[in-house]
Amino acid sequence: MASTSILPFPYPLSPGTDICHIPRIRRILEKDQKHVERFGQRMFSRAELPGFQERYDKVLQQRQTMSAHAPIQGTDDRSNIISDVQYSPYDRELLKLSNWMAGRFAAKEAAKKAMFPHRLAWHKAEVLTLPGRRKPVLVIHTSSPKADSHENEDRDHQQLRRQAAQHSISHDGDYATANVLAVNCFSVFSAIETLEDREEV
Template identity: 30%
Template sequence: MKPLPFPFPFNIGTDVVYIPRIGRLLAQPNYLPRFTRRILCDSEQTDFKTRFGESLQARAAYHQQPPPVPADITRWLAGRFAAKEAARKAAPEGAASIGWKDVMVRVQEDGGAFGVGVSRRPEIVYLPPEDGSHEGRVARLSISHDGEYVVATVLAAG
């Protein structure tokens, strides 16, 4: 008997990141700004600077070797990295078809349907291409941090 195809046009992507691996990358001299420029789109850059501005300014004040990147920054960036990699894997044409900055992790600021103070669900936004060939799309994101690991799964329309 011939197997039936999955009845829905969905794509799934999953990624697991070992947070100390990201920490080792960020420990390299001047790698933090390079890493953030590489993986974060403009609105995520703004969010990053708003969220961690004081820590970033304190690190910039060092003229010699700056102190290690704080754990909260490393953890946040590891989560973004895992989410974006999972989103790239779930893209309709596959991971090679889109870049890091073509995908945005968005968290609704209003607290969602359940009100302010409730854990807000992040989502993936596939940004529209510059050529305007299609509009942006939204996908579901599940992300979990546990100890030294972060795992992200994305469900996107095919």
């Protein structure tokens, strides 16, 4: 049977999608402050950290307020207890941060899939709010395919390219989803090499 030649997709565009369970992020945010801040430093770049820290500070402030209004142990006076934690200011701030962070997590994971087979770290996919723009911009940091193929080259000194990508983040119930469309020269080269290898067999 004659082999069928398949032309690769002609444009260097690659999609990626991901879904994140919001309660999973919330459980992380409910842990001690050092644990949460370490996770934030792992997930966010230096440019993204101020946005995370500003939101997390609001959660900490409401947590301290709620603790200050907790009943004194051994007393029956419950007039100063928040009757329903679900609707407390602390819980509202925690939910806001959980939703925000889950959306960013999904966007970063979607960007990693869009850039396959290039390995993309969380810090190399930034969701930034630029001055004068309401919608955040997804910026992907990658080296060129030629530079990436040089195994002996010091990767720390490679010239990185900052490329904007199209993305969309949505929330529904307990889930946050993200879709990314990115420029990915790596996928085009990989497809061409795969087809050439098949033709040689």
